[in-house]
Amino acid sequence: MEYKFAEIEPRWQKYWEENKTFKTEDDFSKPKYYILDMFPYPSGAGLHVGHPEGYTATDIISRYKRMKGFNVLHPMGYDAFGLPAEQYAMQTGTHPAVTTNKNCDNFRRQIKAIGLSYDWDREINTTDPHYFKWTQWIFKQLYSTWFDEEQQKGRPISELPMPDEIQAKGKKAVNEYIAGKRLAYYDNAQVWWCSSCKTVCANEEVLTDGSHEKCGNQVIRKNLKQWLLRIPHYAERLLQGLDDLDWPAGVKDMQKNWIGKSTGAEVDFQINGLNEKLRVYTTRPDTLFGATYMVIAPEHQLAEKIAAQEKKSDVEEYIKTAALKSDLDRTDLAKEKTGVFTGRYAINPVNNKKIPIWVADYVLMGYGTGAIMAVPAHDTRDFEFAKEFDIPITCILDPKDAEGRDEILAGDKCWTEDGEYINSSNEETGLNINGLNKEAGIKKTIEWLEKNDLGKATVNFKMRDWLFSRQRYWGEPFPVIHWEDGEVSLLDDEELPLLLPELEKYTPGEAGESPLSNATEWLHVTDKNGRKGRRETNTMPQWAGSCWYYLRFIDPKNDEKIFNPQKENYWMPVDLYIGGAEHAVLHLLYSRFWHKVLFDLGIVSTDEPFQKLYNQGMILAFAYETSAGAKVSQDLVKERDGHYFHKETGEELKQIVAKMSKSLKNVVNPDDVIANYGADSLRLYEMFMGPLDERKPWAENGVKGVHNFLNRVFRFFADTTNIGDGDEAKEVAKLLHQTIQKVESDIENLKFNTAISALMVFNNLAIKKGKVTKQTAETFNKILSPFAPHLAEELWSIYGNKQTLAYEPWPQVNENLLKEDSFEYPVSFNGKMRFKTELPLDMPKDEIEKTILSDERAQKWLEGKEVRKFIFVPKKIINVAVG
Secondary structure (H helix, E strand, O other): OOOOHHHHHHHHHHHHHHOOOOOOOOOOOOOEEEEEEOOOOOOOOOOOOOHHHHHHHHHHHHHHHHHOOOEEEOOOEEOOOOHHHHHHHHHHOOOHHHHHHHHHHHHHHHHHHOOOOOOHHHOEEOOOHHHHHHHHHHHHHHHOEEEEOOOOEEEEHHHOOOOHHHHHOOHHHHHHHHHOOEOEEEEEEEEEEEOOOOEEEOHHHEOOOOEEOOOOOEOEEEEEEEEEEOHHHHHHHHHHHHHHOEOOHHHHHHHHHHHOEEEEEEEEEEEOOOOOEEEEEEOOHHHHHHOOEEEEOOOOOOOOOOOOHHHHHHHHHHHHHHOOOOHHHHOOOOOOOOEEEEEEEEEOOOOOOEEEEEEEOOOOOOOOOOEEEEOHHHOHHHHHHHHHOOOOOOOOEEOOOOOOHHHHHOOOOOOOOOOEEOOOEEOOOOEEOOOOOHHHHHHHHHHHHHHOOOEEEEEEEOOOOEEOOEOOOOOOEOOEEEEOOOOEEEOOHHHOOOOOOOOOOOOOOOOOOOHHHHOHHHHEEEOOOOOEEEEOOOEOOOHHHHOOHHHHOOOOOOOOOOOOHHHHHHHOOEOEEEEOHHHOOHHHHHHHHHHHHHHHOOOOOOOOOEOEEEEOOOEEEEEEEOOOOOEEOHHHEEEEOOEEEEOOOOOEEEEEEEOOOOOOOOOOOHHHHHHHHOHHHHHHHHHHOOOOOOOEEEOHHHHHHHHHHHHHHHHHHOOHHHEEOOOOOHHHHHHHHHHHHHHHHHHHOOOHHHHHHHHHHHHHHHHHHOOEEHHHHHHHHHHHOOOOHHHHHHHHHHOOOOOOOOOOOOOOOOHHHHOOOEEEEEEEEOOEEEEEEEEEOOOOHHHHHHHHHHOHHHHHHHOOOOEEEEEEEOOOEEEEEEO
16 A cells, blocks of 8 residues: 555644644643743744754654643744844835744744644734733733842832831932832843944844954944843742752753852952942952952943043043953953053952052953952962063962972962962951961951951852843833833733834834834823823843743633633643753743742742753754865755765865755755655654754655655555454564553653654564554554654544544553563574574473474584583573584
C-alpha cells in the first residue's frame, strides 16, 4: 500500500480543526498538565526548521499526557509588538498591525501544517487590545504597589506608612515620597541615543567602538524621561526562589550572576574641602588601608561637581568622551586605561590620609554606588591604572611564600590572592587588623566602621532598575496622563484599553520623543475642571506582553477580569516550559518578577510561574567556506564524490556547521520538508536527530531515513492481511511491552530520539514475523501516535475505529512479559565466540551441555576433537574447551 502523506495529513488536520479535538475544558475533577512553548515573535520570514523542534517536543508530551488521563493545556500565541514591524512601517508606510497580522497568519498556517495539537480557541496576540488591556492593568498594579522590606513583599500603596515629618511638609512632599516607593516610577534615565536613527538603542545594539550596529553612526549617552521598575527590591526573592525550581543548572547560574548578590560594606569618604561625602560599596572593607586613590564613574552625580576649578574643563571633556563608549568597551576588554584627576582628594577613614579622586570609565554606574576605593596592590584593574598614572601602591597582604614576594611587597607586582595583613593599623583611628585572616579582618573592619558611623555592612545586588519604556509607536501605550500642574494620574480600569492612535509617520522626534508625540488629537487631554494634560508618549517594551502571557492562556476570553481565579488556581503553575536558552535571563527573570508582585497582591496563587524548564538545542545547517575562511552561499556549491566545490571558481570548499541564515542560503523551510516528506517525517526527524537539548545539524538524508521508516510502518500495518486474530507470538508480545515501557519512560524524560529507536526496532520485528494481532497493531499505533499523529489516526481508522485516538488510554505494560525467562548466550570454542543461542534461565546445566553439543552450528568446531571441559556461567557465557 502506498503511503500518501499529502492526502492523509491535511485530512486529519481538517478533522481536528472541525471537531475541536484539542479544545481544553476546565474540568477541575481531572489532574491537570500545563505545557507551554516560549512565545514566538511572528517574523516576516516565517518558521524555519529550528522553530518546530521545541513545539514538536511539547506536542509529543501533550498527546501522551492526554492519553494518560490528564487535562492538558497546550496553547499558542504571538509576542507581536516590536521593532521590526515598526521599521517596516517607517520604510513603507504600512501600518505595523497589517504587517504583524500577515506574519501571524503565516505562522499559524505553518504551525497547523505540522499537526501540533494546540487549543486554537485560546490563541492570544499581544497586539490585540483585549490582551494589552490587561498588560496596562498590570502596569497599574505595579504603579500602585510598594515593597515592604520587613515583610519582603509588595503591598498596595494605600498601605504605605507615611512619616509625620513628610506629612507636615504638605501634599507635594507626600506625593514625592510615594513616588519614591512605587514599583513603577517615572524619572530621568541614561540611555544610548542614535541621532541618525532617532532612537534609543539597547546595549546589545551598540558596538565596542560606540557605533550603532544598524547604521554605523556614533551613539551618545542621553538623559531621557523614562518609566522604570524597581526589580532589585525582589532580588533576594528571585534568588531564593531558584532553589525549588526544576530548571537547568546553567540557567539558574545565569540568573544568579545577573542578580549578582554580594556582601560587603558601604563606606563614606569625606571629600577634602567640600561638605560632601563619597560613598563606595566594597566586598573587601578589610583592604581599606591599601586604598591609595578613588575612582568615580563619568556618569556619577558628583563627577563634575567636585572637580577643582583648574580641572573642570578636563573633567567635562573626559565625561563627554566616555559617553561615546559602550559599557563593553569600558570594562575588562578595554586595552587602554583612561582617566582624569579631579583635583580633589578624599580622606581615607581608616588612616586619615588624603587620596586623589579620579574620574575613569572603567567604573560603571551599574554596580554598587558608581564609585570605588582603588586598592592597586591587590586588584588587577586598579594596579594597571595606578601604574599608568604613577599613583602610589601599598601592599597590605603579605603573600608569604609566593613567588615574587619581594616585588609584591614593594608594590611592583599585583597580588590578588589572600595573605596575612600588614601595613593595616593606625593609632590615631584605633583600627588594627595586622596579622588577622580575611574573615576576621572583614568582621573587625565593619564593626569599626559602624561604631564610628563611617559605614555599615551591606548586601548589594548587581541587578539595576528595569528600564521599562521605549520611544516607539508599536508597543503598549502607557495608561498615564502628565498634568500641567506636575501631577501624574493613571486611567481608570473602565477606560482601558488605551488604544494606539492612527499615524501618518512612524519616525521618532528629533528630541528623542516617540512617534506618539505627533498624534496631537490623541496626545492632549483636558479634565472636567479644565486642567490640561498630556498622555505618555513612550510605549512599553516588547518584554511587557511576554511577561505574563502564560496567565492569559488560562482564561483568554474574559473581558471582566484578567482571569478567573478558580481557573488560575487549577492550572498554575506551568508544569513544563520549553524554549531556547537565549531567554535564560531577561524574559524569565522579568516574568518571575511580575509573577511575584501579582502573588503578593493575591492575584495569583503561586509564588513562581514555571515549575520545570527545559532548553532545546539549536538546529544548525551545513554551510561552506573557502580556504581563506570566506563563507559561500549554498546555491554556489556543488557536490562531487563527497566533496564540495565552488560553482564559479572550482575551488574545493570545506563543509562546516553554522547557524541558519539568509546570507548563507542555508535556511530550511518546514513548508518544503512537509511538501516532500510530510509533517510526520518532519516531526520524527526533529526528534530523532539527537538529544533534545543538544545542538545538531540538519541533514536531508536524515529526513529520508525517518520517512522510509514511516513508509514501512504504513505498508505493513495498513495492510489488513498482516493483521490477524488469536494470541500474539511470545517474542512479539514481549518486545511490544518492552517498547511500551521504553517509549513511556523516554517521553517522561524527554529522550525522544531513543523512544523513536525503540519504535523502529519493534516495527522491524513485526515485518520480519509477517503478521501481528489487531490488538498488537492498535497498541503499537497508540504509542506511535504522539510522534506521528497523522499516520496513527489513519491506521486507527483503517482498523474500524470511528473516533480519534487522541484520548485513547495509553497502553498498560504487562509486567509478566517483561520478566526474563531466557538469555541469549554467546557460545565460544577454546575462547573464541562462534555463535549465539537463547536458552531458558531455569534449564539445568547438563541439559544446556547436551543442547549446545548437539547444535548443528557446534559440529564444525567439535569434529575430530574431544570435549575436555564445558564451562557455563549463568547469564554470561558458555565456553567449550576442545582438543
